[in-house]
Amino acid sequence: MVLNAExxxxxxxxxxxxxxxxxLPVIALIGMPNSGKTTLFNSLTGSNFKTSNYPGATVxxxxxxxxxxxxxxxxIMDSPGIISLNPGSPDxxxxxxxxxxxxxxxxxxxxxxxxxxxxxxxxxxxxxxxIETGFKTIIALTMNDLLAKKDLEVSTEKLSDLLKTPVxxxxxxxxxxxxxxxxxxxxxxxxxxIADYKSRIHKLPLPSEDExxxxxxxxxxAEKHVLEHKTNKLDLDEINRKSFHSxxxxxxxxxxxxxxxxxxxxxxxxxxxxxxxxIFTSIFWIAQPLMDLIDAGFSNLSSLVSDxxxxxxxxxxxITNGMIxxxxxxxxxxxxxxxxFILLGLLEDTGYLARAAMLIDKPLSKFGLNGRSFIPMxxxxxxxxxxxxxxxxISNRRERFLTIMIIPLMSCSARLPVYAMLLAFxxxxxxxxxxxxxxxxxxxxxxxxxxxxxxxISKFKKTEEKSTxxxxxxxxxxxxxxHVFKNTYYKALVYVKQAGPIIIVFSLVLWALTYFPNVxxxxxxxxxxxxxxxxxxxxxxxxxxxxxxxxxxxxxxxEPVLAPLGWxxxxxxxxxxxxxxxxxxxxxxxxxxxxxxxxxxxxxFRHSILTSMxxxxxxxxxxxxxxxxxxxxLIIYFMFAMQCLSTVAVARKETGSWKIPLLQIxxxxxxxxxLAFVTYRGLNLLGIQ
Amino acid sequence: MITDNFIENxxxxxxxxxxxxxxxxxxxxxxxxxxxxxxxxxxxxxxxxQEVTVVAKSPFKDPVAVSVRGTIIALRxxxxxxxxxx
Ligand SMILES: Nc1nc2c(ncn2[C@@H]2O[C@H](COP(=O)(O)OP(=O)(O)O)[C@@H](O)[C@H]2O)c(=O)[nH]1
Ligand SMILES: [Mg+2]
Numbered sequence: 001m002v003l004n005a006e007x008x009x010x011x012x013x014x015x016x017x018x019x020x021x022x023x024l025p026v027i028a029l030i031g032m033p034n035s036g037k038t039t040l041f042n043s044l045t046g047s048n049f050k051t052s053n054y055p056g057a058t059v060x061x062x063x064x065x066x067x068x069x070x071x072x073x074x075x076i077m078d079s080p081g082i083i084s085l086n087p088g089s090p091d092x093x094x095x096x097x098x099x100x101x102x103x104x105x106x107x108x109x110x111x112x113x114x115x116x117x118x119x120x121x122x123x124x125x126x127x128x129x130x131i132e133t134g135f136k137t138i139i140a141l142t143m144n145d146l147l148a149k150k151d152l153e154v155s156t157e158k159l160s161d162l163l164k165t166p167v168x169x170x171x172x173x174x175x176x177x178x179x180x181x182x183x184x185x186x187x188x189x190x191x192x193x194i195a196d197y198k199s200r201i202h203k204l205p206l207p208s209e210d211e212x213x214x215x216x217x218x219x220x221x222a223e224k225h226v227l228e229h230k231t232n233k234l235d236l237d238e239i240n241r242k243s244f245h246s247x248x249x250x251x252x253x254x255x256x257x258x259x260x261x262x263x264x265x266x267x268x269x270x271x272x273x274x275x276x277x278x279i280f281t282s283i284f285w286i287a288q289p290l291m292d293l294i295d296a297g298f299s300n301l302s303s304l305v306s307d308x309x310x311x312x313x314x315x316x317x318x319i320t321n322g323m324i325x326x327x328x329x330x331x332x333x334x335x336x337x338x339x340x341f342i343l344l345g346l347l348e349d350t351g352y353l354a355r356a357a358m359l360i361d362k363p364l365s366k367f368g369l370n371g372r373s374f375i376p377m378x379x380x381x382x383x384x385x386x387x388x389x390x391x392x393x394i395s396n397r398r399e400r401f402l403t404i405m406i407i408p409l410m411s412c413s414a415r416l417p418v419y420a421m422l423l424a425f426x427x428x429x430x431x432x433x434x435x436x437x438x439x440x441x442x443x444x445x446x447x448x449x450x451x452x453x454x455x456x457i458s459k460f461k462k463t464e465e466k467s468t469x470x471x472x473x474x475x476x477x478x479x480x481x482x483h484v485f486k487n488t489y490y491k492a493l494v495y496v497k498q499a500g501p502i503i504i505v506f507s508l509v510l511w512a513l514t515y516f517p518n519v520x521x522x523x524x525x526x527x528x529x530x531x532x533x534x535x536x537x538x539x540x541x542x543x544x545x546x547x548x549x550x551x552x553x554x555x556x557x558x559e560p561v562l563a564p565l566g567w568x569x570x571x572x573x574x575x576x577x578x579x580x581x582x583x584x585x586x587x588x589x590x591x592x593x594x595x596x597x598x599x600x601x602x603x604x605f606r607h608s609i610l611t612s613m614x615x616x617x618x619x620x621x622x623x624x625x626x627x628x629x630x631x632x633x634l635i636i637y638f639m640f641a642m643q644c645l646s647t648v649a650v651a652r653k654e655t656g657s658w659k660i661p662l663l664q665i666x667x668x669x670x671x672x673x674x675l676a677f678v679t680y681r682g683l684n685l686l687g688i689q
Numbered sequence: 690m691i692t693d694n695f696i697e698n699x700x701x702x703x704x705x706x707x708x709x710x711x712x713x714x715x716x717x718x719x720x721x722x723x724x725x726x727x728x729x730x731x732x733x734x735x736x737x738x739q740e741v742t743v744v745a746k747s748p749f750k751d752p753v754a755v756s757v758r759g760t761i762i763a764l765r766x767x768x769x770x771x772x773x774x775x
Binding site: 120125209250264358359363469470474 | 716717726727728729730731732733734736737739744745746747748749750751752754756757758759760761762763764765768
């Protein structure tokens with residue numbers, strides 16, 4: 001076999017020289033969106049599905065191995081749907097680039113183009129382009145069952161004669177036609193009669209509008225030529241003359257009916273809010289017990305390990321507080337990611353997701369966003385990490401980056417414990433409902449802040465690139481659960497593999513900052529007398545933190561900066577610790593303020609933290625540290641500050657550069673600071689201390 | 690902002706009501722903006738001579754869902770305005 005013997009440079013593609021994994025041939029699946037690529041991919045890779053995903057800045061290729069029943073080894077590569085090989089948007093640009101210069105697989109050896117026969121005149125456009133590009137091409141006709149409902153079928157002989165390329169009717173679910181198509185692929189792989197096959201492959205120049213129109217004239221005549229009446233082949237001329245247009249060019253009838261409901265001015269909005277509400281509550285409430293379980297699992301593991309290691313050693317703390325907790329903070333997001341992607345996958349599969357994006361596009365476009373920004377923003381209320389990953393469905397790069405940009409402003413669930421503690425301090429104990437009201441206001445305010453920020457950024461950062469929507473609304477279909485679960489599994493895996501290491505490194509750095517240099521603080525008798533062992537160890541921990549590098553930074557860097565907001569270095573240290581995750585702020589406060597109650601006893605803990613907050617004095621010792629004004633300022637700070645290193649890591653991964661995450665850190669920290677300052681001083685001026 | 694890119698007196702897909710069908714006469718002929726997405730619209734299947742039907746509209750009347758060549762494509766109003774009909 002001469003499968004990959006020739007690895008010639010194509011001139012345009014130096015990457016082609018990079019050796020492929022195991023030197024297996026690569027079969028790429030290309031097709032318009034919803035033409036059945038992924039369904040075919042799943043059938044071809046089957047249980048052999050060993051996918052490695054490549055989430056670059058924008059696109060994701062799935063690669064799997066051909067199942068053994070076809071008798072030869074090859075990689076199958078699934079690609080995101082494209083309309084044409086002319087880069088129409090920056091994202092498609094990346095997709096198409098991946099086709100010509102895939103970093104790991106180079107140029108594909110054979111391309112299978114999936115072609116939805118119910119829209120033959122459209123889909124042949126891409127087919128024609130792929131053939132013209134010079135790829136060894138096989139056409140896989142999909143959705144033949146749907147065409148049969150119109151009593152029509154495609155003549156594969158005629159189409160194959162016309163295109164001078166093998167054409168097969170397939171049904172990926174019943175496996176009809178797959179073995180024929182694949183055995184033809186195999187013989188094509190072995191066929192090296194075309195000398196320098198790969199060097200002949202070239203990108204097409206951008207066509208003119210006239211050329212596009214010409215091409216469509218061609219595909220239309222091709223469609224007329226190859227479509228046949230299924231039961232009554234003689235009547236072809238008659239069909240062509242009379243009912244041709246309505247027969248082959250009408251969209252799925254039941255989808256049209258369903259759209260009357262799902263896009264109805266009243267019912268449409270109603271259904272939209274119900275379905276979004278379900279997503280929101282699921283990622284918020286259903287994930288919670290699972291997250292608690294993971295949390296408990298890691299604390300148990302951590303205490304198990306620390307019991308078996310010599311106590312109070314730096315390496316025991318490194319392993320438990322640094323590594324296990326770091327790994328725990330990676331895993332804690334997995335339930336939300338999994339739930340979100342299952343629900344999104346199901347909604348996308350049914351075809352509703354495209355409708356939902358269409359419904360909400362108008363209001364969001366006012367802020368430079370896109371209808372497809374909505375679900376990521378909504379998910380941001382649970383956690384920014386799955387939310388940023390969900391932004392992958394936004395095809396316009398600019399709108400996608402803008403969405404990722406504002407996601408950290410959405411009031412994520414990690415802020416909840418912080419708000420709860422701070423609101424409990426501000427609100428009179430006899431009026432707990434005020435805290436609930438305040439919380440509602442914070443949620444509302446965060447969406448307004450996000451929208452306004454997006455609006456301002458898109459006003460300032462004008463681009464040539466015009467915002468577009470142009471979204472195909474696929475026919476409504478029953479979702480395939482197995483594929484959705486599989487897909488979700490790989491997305492979660494990619495998250496753990498890609499964002500995990502960065503999050504762990506950040507956690508370790510934070511651990512070192514809060515642990516060193518005063519590793520073994522010595523406490524005077526007077527402070528420890530009368531306390532039990534647990535309380536003493538809490539005090540030791542507190543002393544260690546309060547003399548750590550983080551505290552030094554807090555005292556000398558943060559204190560002068562924070563003083564205008566009415567805060568001192570202890571809040572600064574808690575803020576540094578909270579970079580690991582916002583909710584850590586609460587326990588860090590407990591440590592810095594020498595709380596000796598354990599967090600496990602919630603009522604006691606809350607009571608004692610509120611008491612120490614009330615007792616805490618400002619740096620000069622004259623005023624209380626926590627006043628209504630300084631606490632509200634702290635709440636405002638938390639609304640805006642980019643207080644989450646995991647989010648930074650994921651923003652880096654998802655956008656492919658440090659630009660957006662650094663901008664987020666810079667902009668949101670300044671915004672948080674300025675707004676907290678304005679709040680604090682403003683309240684002071686109003687006479688509220 | 691969008692309208693100054695176009696000559697006003699021709700009808701476009703944006704003017705169609707739900708259920709209306711029309712034949713495309715041109716796509717983006719009067720677009721002055723070079724960053725217009727007219728080529729894209731044509732690649733999606735909106736070519737002169739093709740029949741299109743507006744099948745639904747978002748509750749905010751924008752975007753509109755247009756059926757063309759056996760599929761449905763949602764277009765923003767300003768995109769639909771590029772597609773002139775008779
Ligand atoms: N009726 C029918 N549905 C199909 C066929 N092939 C795929 N589908 C469905 O079409 C939808 C889109 O397919 P998918 O593989 O996700 O398309 P992709 O966007 O090209 O990856 C899914 O709901 C599939 O179950 C087919 O031959 N007949
Ligand atoms: Mg797919």
